[in-house]
Amino acid sequence: MLKTKLKEYRTLYNMKQGDLANLVGVRRETIVHLENGRYNPSLKLAMDIARIFHVTVEELFEFVDEE
Amino acid sequence: MHEKKKNPLAKLGWLGLIGIYGVFFGAWWAICFFLFFYLFSFWNTTPDELFWTGVKKSAIIAFCTNIVLTVIGMLIAGYFSLYRHYELKLPYEDSYTIMDGYVSVHPILFGQRNLEVFFFHWIFIITLCTFFFSLMYYRHKEKKEVGEDAC
Numbered sequence: 747m748l749k750t751k752l753k754e755y756r757t758l759y760n761m762k763q764g765d766l767a768n769l770v771g772v773r774r775e776t777i778v779h780l781e782n783g784r785y786n787p788s789l790k791l792a793m794d795i796a797r798i799f800h801v802t803v804e805e806l807f808e809f810v811d812e813e
Numbered sequence: 814m815h816e817k818k819k820n821p822l823a824k825l826g827w828l829g830l831i832g833i834y835g836v837f838f839g840a841w842w843a844i845c846f847f848l849f850f851y852l853f854s855f856w857n858t859t860p861d862e863l864f865w866t867g868v869k870k871s872a873i874i875a876f877c878t879n880i881v882l883t884v885i886g887m888l889i890a891g892y893f894s895l896y897r898h899y900e901l902k903l904p905y906e907d908s909y910t911i912m913d914g915y916v917s918v919h920p921i922l923f924g925q926r927n928l929e930v931f932f933f934h935w936i937f938i939i940t941l942c943t944f945f946f947s948l949m950y951y952r953h954k955e956k957k958e959v960g961e962d963a964c
Contacts, residue, residue, distance in 0.1 A: 762962045763962045764962050771818075771859070771861065772859065772861035772862070772863070773858070773859045773861050773863065773864070774959060774962065775863060775955045775956065775958070775959050776861050776862070776863040778958050778959050778960075779863060779955070779958065782958060784958070785863055785866070787862070788862050791862060
């Protein structure tokens with residue numbers, strides 16, 4: 747299962763979902779799905795988002811073993 | 814900021830015009846092409862990876878539906894062929910005659926061909942409907958989760 751700190755970083759940067767979506771070239775729905783852990787991003791999208799927040803992909807996304 | 818990309822799937826909406834052909838020329842199976850007009854609703858939708866994931870899932874469901882129905886349809890139509898060959902002992906070449914520009918067909922072959930055409934039409938319609946209803950379902954699922962946009 748993919749866990750993400752996307753919402754935390756977005757809040758830290760005082761950014762709306764729509765703003766982040768526009769910056770990385772996706773729809774707001776995609777950012778919502780990412781934050782809810784309902785969608786696994788492609789490597790390119792993950793790296794684009796990580797670059798926005800000046801963090802690594804590993805700091806932003808984490809795979810957790812399902813119990 | 815990324816430039817807004819055009820949605821290539823939306824352009825396939827023009828295939829809906831084939832449905833008009835179906836209405837005017839009595840090709841009832843072509844009326845299902847009107848479903849393609851639904852694709853115009855994606856005109857302003859950014860074709861991002863989540864969008865294409867939904868399209869791929871819908872296409873896979875429609876493809877699997879098509880395969881299953883085609884196998885069932887052909888097995889049923891094929892039964893007529895087996896019946897003709899083994900029960901009636903009537904080879905395909907003897908199932909029809911051509912005389913004076915007219916073709917006379919044995920009823921069993923006529924029935925088999927009609928059944929094959931029937932299945933072709935309906936499997937095509939069901940496949941198309943499966944694709945579009947799956948697409949609508951995934952789109953609805955995406956929109957349902959979107960709440961208020963706040964920092």
